[in-house]
Amino acid sequence: MFWIGFLIISALNIEAFDTPNDDGSSITITWPADTNLPVMEIMRSLDPGRGFEKIGDVALRDSLFQDAAAARGKDYFYRLRWTDPEGEKFSNVAGPVRARIQLLNFFRLRNIGLLIAILFAVIIFYIRHARSGKKVTIRRIPGLTAVDDAIGRATEMGKPVLFVPGIMDIDEPQTIAAMSILARVAEKTAEYGTTLFVPTCHAMAMTMAQQVVKESAIRAGRPDWYNIDNIRYLTDDQFGYVSAVDGIMLRDRPATNFYLGSFYAESLILAETGHSTGAIQIAGTAMSDQLPFFVAACDYTLLGEELYAASAYLSQEPVQLGSLKGQDLGKFLFIAIIIFGVITRLLGWNFFYNLFSVQQ
C-alpha cells in the first residue's frame, strides 16, 4: 500500500511559492500542464499532515492557481485532489510557503522602467543641451510646416477653419496632444481674425478647448475674437458626432480642416466629406489602423509620433526641440537593441533575449 500511495503521490508534483511582484496577497501553485487529469480541487492547510480544506477548483489543462485568500505571514501547505475510476487521488504536498509583500515590481522595473529611465535620461540630456544655448536642429515635418499656409488659405478665402480634436476624452494622450496643437492654431486664427470651429465629442474636452482657445486669443492680442459658441459640445455618440461635423463641413464650408487626435471608424467619413468640400486637410493620429485612411484622403498626415511632436515643433522653443532630439536618439537606441537582439538570437546566444522574456 505504501508503494501504491507513493506512486499516486508522485504522479503529480505541484509547486507552491509566494507570487512574485505582488502586494503579498497571494500564493501561486503550479503543476505540469500536460497532466490530462480531470477537474481537480485545490486544497490548503496550515499543517502538512491534516486539516486540508478545498479553496477552489481548477479546470482541465490548467497549470496554475493563485490563492488570493492567503493571509500574509502564515505558512501554508497545498495539495491537489482529483477522482478517477480507481478512486480519490492526491498530489504531493507543497509547502510551507508564506505570502510576502514586494515593495517593487522587479519584472516591470527591469523590462519597462529601465527603458523609460534610459529614454528620460536621453531627453533630459538634450533639454539641458538646448538650455545651454546650443542650436538644436530637427528634421522638417511637412504636415506641420503646412499649418500656417493652411490657415492663411482660409483667411484669404474668407472661410472658417475646422479643428476636430478626435473622439476621445482628455484622459487620452492624443487629445492632450491635439489641444497643444489647437493652442497654436487658435493663436494664428485669432491673429488673422479667421473663424475657428472646434466641435467636441466630450464635454470635458470642450471645456479644455474653450480654455485653450480663449488663452490663445488673449496671447494673440485679440480677446474680442474669441466666441465661446464656436467651441461646442455635440454628442458623445460616435456616428452622431460624425454626422454633426459633416453637417458643419457641408453648411459652413471651412477652407481648412484639422483632424488631430484619436479616431476610429469615423476617420474616413470625416476626411472624405472634407475632401468633397475642397478643403485643405491636415490629419494626425496615433491610431495606426486609421493612418492609411487619412493618408489617402488628406493633404498632409502626421504619422503617429509626429502628432506628439507637433506642439514642440510648432513652438520652435529650443527646450521643446531638445526633447524631440532626445526622442530621436531614444528611437535610435531602440533600433540598436532590436538589431542586437535579432543578431544574438540568430547566433543562438539567448542571454539578451532572456532579459526581456515575458515571465512574471
Place this chain on the structure above:
Amino acid sequence: MKRTIPLVIVFTCGFFMLTAFFIPVRFVQDMSQMLQNWYVGVAAFFVFIGIINLIKINLEKIQRKLRDWQYSFILLGFLFFMMFAGFVLRGHTAGPVFQYMFNYFYTPCSATMFSLLAFFVASASFRAFRAKTPEATLLLIAAVIVMIGRIPVGYSIWHGFPSLVEWIMTVPNTAANRGIIFGINLGLISMALRVLLGIERSYMGGGD
C-alpha cells in the same frame, strides 16, 4: 499662481501614477485607483455641462432664428422627449417608448452613417491607388494582390494567392506597423515627460 497650482497637480499626480505602476503595495494601488475613480466622477458631472451647452446653443439659435434653426428645434425636441421617456415613463430606459425610439430612430441613423464608410473606402481607394509614383505603384500592386487573395475567386485563379496575402500581411505589413507603434510609444513617453516637467503647457492655454 494661475499656472503654478495646475502644474504642481499635474506633476504630483502624473509622477505618482507613473511610480504606482512599479509599486505593488496595496496602499499605493488603492490611491492610484482612487485617482482614477475621481476622474470618472468628474467625467460624469461633465455630462450635465455638455447637455447645458447643447441646450444653450440651440435655444439661442431658435430665439434668434439663425440659419437652419428648425433643426435645433428638432434636436431639442428629441433630447427632451428621450429624457422624459428614460426618466419618467414606465420602465425608464428599459421601457417600451425609450426602447422603440432607440431601436427605430437612433440605431438606423447610426447604422446609416457607418454604412457610408463602404462608399468612402471605394472613393478613397480610387485616389490612393493611382500609380503616379513608384511607391504608389507598389501600393497598388500590394492592394490588388491582397484584395484578390482575400476572395474565393483568388484561390481559383492561383492557389498561391492566399499564402502570398498571408505573407504580405504578416511580414512587411506587420513590420511597418510595429515601426509606427514603436515611434508612437516613444513620442508618447517624450510628451509625457514634457507635460510632467511643465515644459509643455500649451494644453492649458500656454503662456507662463
